[in-house]
Amino acid sequence: MSSTAITEPSGPRPKHLTVGRIGLYAFLVIAALFFLIPLYVMIVTSLKPMDEIRLGNLFALPMAPSLDAWFKAWSSACTGLNCNGIxxxxxxxxxxxxxxxxxxxxxxxxxxxxxxxxxxxxxxxxxxxxxxxxxxxxxxxxxxxxxxxxxxxxxxxxxxxxxxxxxxxxxxxxxxxxxxxxxxxxxxxxxxxxxxxxxxxxxxxxxxxxxxxxxxxxxxxxxxxxxxxxxxxxxxxxxxxxxxxxxxxxxxxxxxxxxxxxxxxxxxxxxxxxxxxxxxxxxxxxxxxxxxxxxxx
Amino acid sequence: MKPRFLRFWMAQLALAPAWLIVIFAYIGTIIWTIQISFTNSKVFPVSNYVGFTQYSRLFASERWIISVQNLAIFGVLFIAGCLVLGFLLAVFLDQKIRAESVFRTIFLYPYALSFIVTGLVWQWTLNPTLGVQQTMRNWGWESFTFDWLSRGDRAIYVIALAGMWQASGLVMAILLAGLRGVDGELWKAAKVDGIPTWRVYVHIVIPILAPMFATATVLLATAVVKVYDLVVALTNGGPGISTEVPAKFVIEYLFQRQNLGLATAASTVMLITVLCVLAPWLYVQYFRTPRSAS
Amino acid sequence: MANVSIRDLEIDFGNLRVLKTLNLDIAEGEFIVLLGPSGCGKSTLLNAVAGLLDVSAGQIWIGDKNVTWEEPKDRGIGMVFQSYALYPRMTVAGNMSFGLKMAKTPKEEIEKRVAKAAKILQIEPLLGRRPSELSGGQRQRVAIGRALVRDVEVFLFDEPLSNLDAKLRTELRVEIKRLHHELGSTMIYVTHDQIEALTLADRIAVMNGGVIQQLASPKEIYRRPVNRFVAGFVGSPSMNFVDGKIAIVDGQPRFALPNGKTVDLTGYAFEAPPQDGRAAVLGIRPEQVEVVDNAEGFSAIPVDLTLVEPMGADSLVWGRAGNSQFSIRIDGDDHIDTPASIDAFFSPNHASIFDAATGARL
Structure with a gap:
C-alpha cells in the first residue's frame, strides 16, 4: 500500500473547466440575450429611418443613424387628432x-x-x-x-x-x-x-x-x-x-x-x-x- | 387607567384615512358593484333588480367564455413559465459565477418596465411583416414562419411569452434571496452523505424554498387576474376577439359598451375567483403567527 | 475504525494561507479535539479531512488509503454540524436514511441500521417527527444518528454543541463520550470550548494561526503548556501571568519581579539551563495558589487583593500582582477580607515560565 503513496501526486487538484461549467455559462448567456434582444431592437429601430426599417432587418445596426424619430416622438407625434408628441x-x-x-x-x-x-x-x-x-x-x-x-x-x-x-x-x-x-x-x-x-x-x-x-x-x-x-x-x-x-x-x-x-x-x-x-x-x-x-x- | 380605546385615540385618529379608504373605497365599492350586478343597468345604475340574469347572460356570451379561456391559458403558461425560468436563473446564478451582478441586472430590468412598454416592444419584435420572421427570411431561411401575433389561435401564447419576459426576473430575485438563505452546512451534510447536487435541489432545497415559491406564485397570479395593459398594448384583444381577457371585458362593458349590469357581473365573478384562491394563502401567511401583544 | 494521517497539509484561501504545513497523526479509535479561537484554522482542517475543501498541498490518509481527492462520501466519514444541518422537510427517519438510499442500500438493511442508531441514541420515539418539531438537543442527536447509520470509520464533529444551552451541552457531552466508548471509532472534534476539550479528548491539538501549538493529553496541556498562548487559552479563569526576569542567585534560579524582589524557583523543571537576566513571564494557575504558607518549598508573590467572587463550591479572589491582574481560587468555605495585601504562595514545580519575547516555555 505504501508503494502507491509515492506515486500519488500530492499537489493541488488540477483545475479543469468542466463541461458543466461551460453549459452553465452558455445557459446564462442565452438567457441574457433573450432578455436583452427587445431592448436592443427598440434602440436600433428608433435610430433608423423608415426606408431602412422596411428592409426587414430587425437586428441590423442602423446604416444612417439619426435622432429624427426621437424628436418627432417627443414633440410632434400624433395621438388621435393632437400632434404634440409624447x-x-x-x-x-x-x-x-x-x-x-x-x-x-x-x-x-x-x-x-x-x-x-x-x-x-x-x-x-x-x-x-x-x-x-x-x-x-x-x-x-x-x-x-x-x-x-x-x-x-x-x-x-x-x-x-x-x-x-x-x-x-x-x-x-x-x-x-x-x-x-x-x-x-x-x-x-x-x-x-x-x-x-x-x-x-x-x-x-x-x-x-x-x-x-x-x-x-x-x-x-x-x-x-x-x-x-x-x-x-x-x-x-x-x-x-x-x-x-x-x-x-x-x-x-x-x-x-x-x-x-x-x-x-x-x-x-x-x-x-x-x-x-x-x-x-x-x-x-x-x-x-x-x-x-x-x-x- | 384610561380604557384602551381612549388611550389610543390618537392612533385611531391616525388610522382614520386608512379606515375611510377601506370602508368607502374597498368595501363600499365592492358592495355597490355587486348590487349593480343584480340589476339591468345600462348606461346608468338603476334599481331594477333582475336576479342572476346578468350572470347567465355573461356565461352565455362567447366573448366572456373566450376571455376566461384565455385567462386560463395565459395564467398557466405565464405562472409556470416564470417559475421554471426564474428558478433556473436563480440556481444558475447561485453557482459562484463571474459577473453575477451583470447577469442579475439583465434578468431583472424588464420588471421595471410597464406592461404597455413590454407589449409594444414585443408587438414590434414579432411583427409578422417586418419583425423576426422577415429578418430570418432575409438571412436565408426562406421558409421561416413566426406569425403568431396575426393568428387567432396563437396570439395568446405571445402574450404569455411577453409576460414571462417581463416577470421571470421577479421570481429569480425572490428565489435567489431564498437560495442565499439556505444553511451552508446543509450542503456540506448532503455532500458527506453523497447526495448528487440535483437531488439536493429537488429533495432539500425546493422544499425549503416552498414559501418563496408560494409568494412568487401569489404575486404572479395577482398579475394574471389584473392583466389588461399587456393585452391592450400587444394585441388589443385581437385578432378579432381571440385574445380578450376578463379585465379588458369589464373595462369595455363599463366605459365603451355601456352595459353596467353585465360588466359588474363579470367583475363580481373575478372577485369571487380571486377570494377563493387567496383566502387560504393569506391565512397561513399572516394570521397564524401574530406578534405577541405588547 | 481507522487511523487518520495528515501530512504536510497546506490550505490557501486566495492569498491567505490558512493552514501551514500541518502534520497530525490520529490513532485508531482515538478521540482528538481541535481546540482554538475562531479563525485558528481548526474548522478548515476538519473540512479538509471531510473533503469539503480543496487542499493546496499535502495529503490526507484515512486508514491505508490516500483520500486527498476522494469525494466526501467515499472517505468513510460521518459529520455532525453546529447548525445540525438536518434536511428540513424530511422526518427523522428520512434524514437518517437519505444517504443510504442514495448509496442504494437495500431497504431492510436501511431499516435495521436506522433502528439500531435510534436505539443507541434513544431517539426511537422521534423517528416519525420532523426537525422543526424537535428541541435543539434532540436535533443534534438526530444529526449524530445520521452519521451513525452510515457505518463510518471516522466521526467528524464541527462545534456540535455550540448552539445548545448550558444544561443540554453538558448532557450531550456525556452522550458523545459514552458513544465513543461504545463504538470505539476514531473521532475528530472541533470546539472553542475548553471544557469540552478537556473532558472529551484523548489528546487535544491546540491551534492558533493555522499551526498546531501543542498536541498532548488534556492533563499535559493543562499542566505543562508549551507556550504562553496555550497556557492562556486553556483554563478558566485564565492562568495568572507575572512579568519579570530570570535571576541566578548563588547558583539557584530565582524570578526577579520589577520591584526588585526575587522569588525562589527551586523545583521548577527548566527545559534548558536558565540564563541570568532573561526577560520572562511567570505563569501560575489560580487554583495552585495558597494564601497561607503551609508547606515546604513554596515561594511567595506579593498580591493586592480587591474583591471576592463567591461561586458556590469555591470563590475567586481578584487582585493585582505588580501590573498584572491576579486571581486566586479558594475554598468556598474560606474567608478573606478585602482589600488586603498578602503573600500568594505557590509551588514552583507546578508553575510555568515562558520567554517574554517568544512565549515559549523555558
Missing part, C-alpha cells in the same frame, strides 16, 4: 407622480406605524382588509369610484387620479412599513413611551429617522409603479391629463396611415426611461423592494 404625457405623468408618491408613502408610513406599535382596537381587521384589497382585481372598484369621485368633482382631474393612486397604493405601503417597524425592537418603543413620548412625537422623532431605508424602498416601488400605471390614468385622469403610458399606447396603436415604427420605438424608450433610470440607479435597493413587498415580516 412630451405632454411626460409632463402629466410627472404631475401625477410627485403628489401620488408623497401622499401614498405618508399615509402608508403612518398607518404602518400605528398598526405595528399601537395596535388600537380593530387594527387586525383593518390590516386584513387592506391586505385583501391588494389582491382584488381593480375592475371591482372602478365604476363606483368613478361615481364617487364625480360627486366631489374630482373625476377627470389630476387630484382625482392622485387620490386613486393613494387608495390603491395603501395596502403595499402599509405592509412595507408595518413589516419594517415589526423588525424594530418593541423595547425601543416602550422606552419612548416611558420617557413620555406621544403618538406623533415617537413617530416623527424616533421612528421616521430610522425609516430611511424603507422610505427609499417605498419610493422606488411607487415611482416605478405609478409611472407604469395605465388603467387609472386612462380612466380617472381625463383626456387632458393622460399620463405618458396612455399617450404612448395611443401614439402606437391608434395612429392612422402608415405606422412609423421608429417613432413608436423612440416614444416607447422615452416612456421607459424613468423606471429604467430608477432601476439602474437603485440597484440592490430595487431587489430589496421586491423582497420587502413579497416576503412576510
Amino acid at each position: 412630451h405632454v404625457g411626460m409632463l402629466n405623468s410627472i404631475k401625477i407622480l410627485v403628489p401620488s408618491v408623497i401622499l401614498s408613502i405618508s399615509v402608508g408610513a403612518v398607518t404602518g406605524y400605528a398598526l405595528s406599535f399601537w395596535r388600537p382596537k380593530g387594527a387586525n381587521i383593518l390590516f386584513g382588509v387592506l391586505l385583501l384589497g391588494a389582491f382584488i382585481p381593480y375592475q371591482v372598484f372602478l365604476y363606483p369610484l368613478v361615481r364617487m369621485l364625480s360627486m366631489v368633482s374630482l373625476y377627470n382631474s389630476i387630484p382625482g387620479v392622485v387620490f386613486v393612486h393613494a387608495i390603491f397604493g395603501l395596502p403595499l405601503m402599509t405592509l412595507l412599513f408595518r413589516n419594517f417597524y415589526a423588525g424594530i425592537p418593541i423595547d425601543l418603543f416602550k422606552a419612548a413611551r416611558v420617557d413620555g413620548g406621544g403618538f406623533w412625537a415617537i413617530f416623527l422623532q424616533l421612528m421616521l429617522p430610522l425609516s430611511t431605508p424603507i422610505i427609499v424602498v417605498a419610493a422606488i416601488l411607487q415611482i416605478t409603479g405609478i409611472w407604469n400605471d395605465f388603467l387609472f390614468g386612462l380612466i380617472f385622469a381625463g383626456r387632458e391629463n393622460f399620463p405618458m403610458t396612455v399617450q404612448l399606447n395611443n401614439v402606437v396603436n391608434s395612429s392612422f396611415g402608415e405606422k412609423e415604427y421608429n417613432v413608436n420605438m423612440a416614444a416607447t424608450i422615452l416612456t421607459a426611461i424613468v423606471p429604467l433610470v430608477v432601476y439602474f440607479v437603485s440597484g440592490r435597493w430595487f431587489v430589496r423592494g421586491i423582497a420587502a413587498g413579497a416576503v412576510k415580516g
Whole structure:
C-alpha cells in the first residue's frame, strides 16, 4: 500500500473547466440575450429611418443613424387628432407622480406605524382588509369610484387620479412599513413611551429617522409603479391629463396611415426611461423592494 | 387607567384615512358593484333588480367564455413559465459565477418596465411583416414562419411569452434571496452523505424554498387576474376577439359598451375567483403567527 | 475504525494561507479535539479531512488509503454540524436514511441500521417527527444518528454543541463520550470550548494561526503548556501571568519581579539551563495558589487583593500582582477580607515560565 503513496501526486487538484461549467455559462448567456434582444431592437429601430426599417432587418445596426424619430416622438407625434408628441404625457405623468408618491408613502408610513406599535382596537381587521384589497382585481372598484369621485368633482382631474393612486397604493405601503417597524425592537418603543413620548412625537422623532431605508424602498416601488400605471390614468385622469403610458399606447396603436415604427420605438424608450433610470440607479435597493413587498415580516 | 380605546385615540385618529379608504373605497365599492350586478343597468345604475340574469347572460356570451379561456391559458403558461425560468436563473446564478451582478441586472430590468412598454416592444419584435420572421427570411431561411401575433389561435401564447419576459426576473430575485438563505452546512451534510447536487435541489432545497415559491406564485397570479395593459398594448384583444381577457371585458362593458349590469357581473365573478384562491394563502401567511401583544 | 494521517497539509484561501504545513497523526479509535479561537484554522482542517475543501498541498490518509481527492462520501466519514444541518422537510427517519438510499442500500438493511442508531441514541420515539418539531438537543442527536447509520470509520464533529444551552451541552457531552466508548471509532472534534476539550479528548491539538501549538493529553496541556498562548487559552479563569526576569542567585534560579524582589524557583523543571537576566513571564494557575504558607518549598508573590467572587463550591479572589491582574481560587468555605495585601504562595514545580519575547516555555 505504501508503494502507491509515492506515486500519488500530492499537489493541488488540477483545475479543469468542466463541461458543466461551460453549459452553465452558455445557459446564462442565452438567457441574457433573450432578455436583452427587445431592448436592443427598440434602440436600433428608433435610430433608423423608415426606408431602412422596411428592409426587414430587425437586428441590423442602423446604416444612417439619426435622432429624427426621437424628436418627432417627443414633440410632434400624433395621438388621435393632437400632434404634440409624447412630451405632454411626460409632463402629466410627472404631475401625477410627485403628489401620488408623497401622499401614498405618508399615509402608508403612518398607518404602518400605528398598526405595528399601537395596535388600537380593530387594527387586525383593518390590516386584513387592506391586505385583501391588494389582491382584488381593480375592475371591482372602478365604476363606483368613478361615481364617487364625480360627486366631489374630482373625476377627470389630476387630484382625482392622485387620490386613486393613494387608495390603491395603501395596502403595499402599509405592509412595507408595518413589516419594517415589526423588525424594530418593541423595547425601543416602550422606552419612548416611558420617557413620555406621544403618538406623533415617537413617530416623527424616533421612528421616521430610522425609516430611511424603507422610505427609499417605498419610493422606488411607487415611482416605478405609478409611472407604469395605465388603467387609472386612462380612466380617472381625463383626456387632458393622460399620463405618458396612455399617450404612448395611443401614439402606437391608434395612429392612422402608415405606422412609423421608429417613432413608436423612440416614444416607447422615452416612456421607459424613468423606471429604467430608477432601476439602474437603485440597484440592490430595487431587489430589496421586491423582497420587502413579497416576503412576510 | 384610561380604557384602551381612549388611550389610543390618537392612533385611531391616525388610522382614520386608512379606515375611510377601506370602508368607502374597498368595501363600499365592492358592495355597490355587486348590487349593480343584480340589476339591468345600462348606461346608468338603476334599481331594477333582475336576479342572476346578468350572470347567465355573461356565461352565455362567447366573448366572456373566450376571455376566461384565455385567462386560463395565459395564467398557466405565464405562472409556470416564470417559475421554471426564474428558478433556473436563480440556481444558475447561485453557482459562484463571474459577473453575477451583470447577469442579475439583465434578468431583472424588464420588471421595471410597464406592461404597455413590454407589449409594444414585443408587438414590434414579432411583427409578422417586418419583425423576426422577415429578418430570418432575409438571412436565408426562406421558409421561416413566426406569425403568431396575426393568428387567432396563437396570439395568446405571445402574450404569455411577453409576460414571462417581463416577470421571470421577479421570481429569480425572490428565489435567489431564498437560495442565499439556505444553511451552508446543509450542503456540506448532503455532500458527506453523497447526495448528487440535483437531488439536493429537488429533495432539500425546493422544499425549503416552498414559501418563496408560494409568494412568487401569489404575486404572479395577482398579475394574471389584473392583466389588461399587456393585452391592450400587444394585441388589443385581437385578432378579432381571440385574445380578450376578463379585465379588458369589464373595462369595455363599463366605459365603451355601456352595459353596467353585465360588466359588474363579470367583475363580481373575478372577485369571487380571486377570494377563493387567496383566502387560504393569506391565512397561513399572516394570521397564524401574530406578534405577541405588547 | 481507522487511523487518520495528515501530512504536510497546506490550505490557501486566495492569498491567505490558512493552514501551514500541518502534520497530525490520529490513532485508531482515538478521540482528538481541535481546540482554538475562531479563525485558528481548526474548522478548515476538519473540512479538509471531510473533503469539503480543496487542499493546496499535502495529503490526507484515512486508514491505508490516500483520500486527498476522494469525494466526501467515499472517505468513510460521518459529520455532525453546529447548525445540525438536518434536511428540513424530511422526518427523522428520512434524514437518517437519505444517504443510504442514495448509496442504494437495500431497504431492510436501511431499516435495521436506522433502528439500531435510534436505539443507541434513544431517539426511537422521534423517528416519525420532523426537525422543526424537535428541541435543539434532540436535533443534534438526530444529526449524530445520521452519521451513525452510515457505518463510518471516522466521526467528524464541527462545534456540535455550540448552539445548545448550558444544561443540554453538558448532557450531550456525556452522550458523545459514552458513544465513543461504545463504538470505539476514531473521532475528530472541533470546539472553542475548553471544557469540552478537556473532558472529551484523548489528546487535544491546540491551534492558533493555522499551526498546531501543542498536541498532548488534556492533563499535559493543562499542566505543562508549551507556550504562553496555550497556557492562556486553556483554563478558566485564565492562568495568572507575572512579568519579570530570570535571576541566578548563588547558583539557584530565582524570578526577579520589577520591584526588585526575587522569588525562589527551586523545583521548577527548566527545559534548558536558565540564563541570568532573561526577560520572562511567570505563569501560575489560580487554583495552585495558597494564601497561607503551609508547606515546604513554596515561594511567595506579593498580591493586592480587591474583591471576592463567591461561586458556590469555591470563590475567586481578584487582585493585582505588580501590573498584572491576579486571581486566586479558594475554598468556598474560606474567608478573606478585602482589600488586603498578602503573600500568594505557590509551588514552583507546578508553575510555568515562558520567554517574554517568544512565549515559549523555558
